[in-house]
Amino acid sequence: MQPVETGRAKSERAFGRNRLKAATAIVLAGLTSLPDAALALSPTISGASMPAVGPQDFSEGLPAATPAIAYGSGDVVQVAAPSGALAQAIALASSGKGREAYALRNTMSDPIDRLIIDWLLVRNGDSVMTSSMITAFARAAPGWPTMKLFRARAEQALQRENPTPQEVIDVFSGNQPETADGARLLARSLLATGQAQAAAKVIRHAWVTDTMSDVNQKAIMTEFGSMLTPADNMRRAELLLYAENAKRAQALDPILPAAERAYVDARAATIREAPDAARLMAAVPASMRNRPGYKYSMIQLYRRAGQYSDAAKLLLSVPNDRAAQIDPGAWWDERKMVSRKLLDQGDYKLAYQIVADYVPDGNADDLDAEFHAGWYALRFLNNPNLAVKHFTQLARFAKTPISVSRGQYWLGRAQEARGDRGAAANAYRAAAAYGMTYYGQLARARLGIHAPGVGGVPQPTGADKSAFSRNSMVQAVQRMAAAGAIDKTLPFFTALGETLPTPGQVTLLADLADKYGKHHFALSVAKTAQNRGLPVGGLAFPTAGIPRTTQVPADLERPVVYAIARQESVFNPGAVSPAGARGLLQLMPATAQLVAKRAGLPYSQPRLTNDPAYNATLGAFHLDELVGNFNGSYIMTFAAYNAGPRRVSEWIAKYGDPRDPRVDAIDWVERIPYTETRNYVQRVMENVQVYRERLGSGQLAIDRDLKRGSSGG
Structure with a gap:
């Protein structure tokens, strides 16, 4: 089973999203920003002669054993059986023996083999790979995996090579470095050539956009502190506070004025949920209280204390200035959480105002904001005209099958509620085109279509x-x-x-x-x-992942086992989650042991990851127990598999029993407070429908599955 949303980073930051990396970071496309001068910086390694100093074509920059080949250009490269040298070199590269691996690589005749070893060494950050070798590799193998990382590796290698200031400047060629190490190196080189203004620009950009390491932060404060303005230092503090790196933010205290220092310390205490957080926030000077960050931390304090109306008032008082907010995504997370709490309290109008006040700018949060606003308007404010406006926007922003089908389905619901059956049918048909998705399937059910229509496997030409x-x-x-x-x-x-x-x-x-x-x-x-x-x-929706020898209880349909395994482990029999869940169906060892005992099967923890049929069998018996415990309800079974039965009981107390005909099951799923579990239930439910089709065991029945089970005991 997947780990449930726990901890502040889960509940408040949308499950670990990293939004704070600057949008201006250089996108690596074969390290095209590294010019030919970089090739002059590498010494001879393991007998491979490197190019002489001076501009030259990159094909000349490859190690002597590597001819230039147009990889990825469409030219056929014959692949012979790999030599034993490749396996040996891979083992050496993977065990930190880069020089030995590279020496062996230079004996290989196949160009793909050499590129494989280069790729492994660069990816591992092995010091045997110089900046010119990394650059040459990127030019030779455009499109190979993790190329963005290779720009950072090239900068790290360049720093090791002690190049002249002008060589460094030539390498970056006016581009902002990808790493803090690179920024320090370039700034130092610019200073050495009398370009103080350019150096300051490089350092200041890195300072306010890169969370960087403690070491780099301290080094920049020491070496380049005079270049940083008070506004730069405060901007960095905000960056770190939104990233919830309280310790690193407070490390800036020595260079901050007293008022700013009090502000940072108070927000850091809020991040830590310290007992004195409210007292410290109350002591922040008045001059700092109009900052969006101060209001953000106060909103968090109000929300944690259950003062949702107070949190809402602050949210509505903050201008939608994305630049001032530093991290608009974090602000959206707060809006969503507070609005959902207000919804639970029955304050539907204020809940709507909070999410509708969000100003879209074309990012992923726009979809969530428009959905919440439209859903609140339709289902709680009984205002389908207002809902149509939001769902139309959602459909316009959506790109993926899941988001497109969600937008179109709810647009259909809103159009239907306002009496426009033609527009509703059009929207349902648009959603139904994505029969592999939860809302696409619900749209198909609305249209009377009895199959997901996913189709078979595409045949290659x-x-x-x-x-x-x-x-x-x-x-x-x-x-x-x-x-x-x-x-x-x-x-x-x-x-x-x-x-x-x-x-x-x-x-x-x-x-x-x-x-x-x-x-x-x-x-x-x-x-x-x-x-x-x-x-x-x-x-x-592959069918090869569950062994045929898996034992499935007679009362449990086999598609449910496939549906859970697809979502839990993507059919990886060796998967182990951070929480310790294991194997195809991600069973916790303690749960697996209890299930094995009740099923009359021997228990073996190693078999949870090395015997897929054993894991799937125990998982199937566990699912059968859950379905029985919930009187046949799939919604409750899937929610419990992800979040635990106790939480499902809590949600029934809050939102009603989805098995009760008087409770709207679609709304019940959407009201699940955990984003992870809400998504999980929808994904597993859609999987069940498709696997019925794939395994030939039934037709589309998602509308009935949502109401499956009885609440009578």
Whole structure:
């Protein structure tokens, strides 16, 4: 079972989102911002002669053993059986023996093998890879996985190489460094060449956009403190406070004036939920109390104390100035949490005002804001005209199948409520096009369509097969797998899932993963392709992940087991969650032991991750118990599987029993207070419908499944 939303970072920051990395960070595209001068900075390594100083073509910058090849250009690169040297070099690179790995790499004749070793060494941050070698690799293998990381690795390598100031300036060529280390190096070089203003610009940008490490923060304060303005220092403090890094924010206290210091300390106490947080906030000087950050922390204090109306008043008093808010996403999280609490209290109008006051700017939070505003307007304010406005916006912003179908389904509901049946039918049809999704299935049920219509697995064409075989990343996967390193290929599968242009090629990639027994790789790439709009059909709902020998109780339909496994582990039999849940159905060992005893099966913790059929069998028996405990309710079973039965009982007390015909089950699911669990129930419910179709065991019945079970005892 997945870990439930716990802790402040979960409940208040939308499950660990990192929104604070500056949008101005350089997007690495083959390290194109690193010019040829960078190639002059690397010494000879393991007998591989490096280029001489001076501008030159990047093909000349590759180590002597590496001919320039147009990887990714469509040229066919023949893939022979890997030599034993590849397996040995991979093992060396993975164990921190970079020089030995690189020496062996230089004996290899196959260019893909050499690129594999280069990729591993750069990804691991091995010091054997100089900045010029990293740059040359990126030019030779555009599109290979984790290229963004490679820019940071190149900057780290450059710092190790003791280049001249002018060489550093030439390397960055007017671009902002990706890392704080790079910013310090470039600023130092600019100062050495008399460019103090440019140096200050580099440092100030890094200071207010990069949370960076404690070491880098202290180093910049020491070396470049005179370049930083009081406003810069306060901006950094805000950045860190919104990131909930109270310790690092308070490390700025020595360079802050007294009023700002009191402000930072009070907000840090709020982050820590310290007993004296309210007292410290009350002691913040009046000059600091109009700052959005002060109001943000006060809103948190009010919310935690159950003073939701006070929190709402503050939320409505803050101008929607995204620049001043520093982290608009954090502000949206507060709006959502406070509005949901007000909804629970029956203050529907104020709940609506809070979410409707959110100003969209085209990011992911817009979808959530428009949904909440529309849902509140339709279901709690009985104002379908207002709801249509918000759901129309939601449908306009939406890009993925899940969000498009949600927007269109609710637009249909709103149009239906206002009496426009034609517009409602149009919206339902738009949602129904995404029959693999929860709301697409609900729209189909509304239209009287009795199947999800997901379809089978796309069949590759001859052109698909040709293009796939020529792809250098595919060749790398094949060679790494043959060398016994299939477990290191997930980044390649991920990158391919994000870039392969046709459903047929995605099928070939999934087949490749299945060939190597990596069913979870296959599902991950299919889901990625589906989310970017490729019609991959049943490929995103594989049936190979559950062993045929799995024992499923007679009263539990097999599609439920598939549905849970797809959501819990993406069919990874070796998955272990941070909370300790294990295997295909993510069973906690203590739960598995109890289930095994009740089912009359032997218990073995190692088998939870090394015997997929054993894990799936115990998971199936556990699911059967839960379904029985909830008198057949799938909603409650799935919610309990994720969040625990106790919380389900709490939600029944608050929102009613979804098995009761008088309770709207769709609204009940949407009222689940945990985002993770709310999403979980919807995803598993949609999975059940598709797996019925895939396994030939029934038709679309999501409307009935939502009301499944009896509340009579």
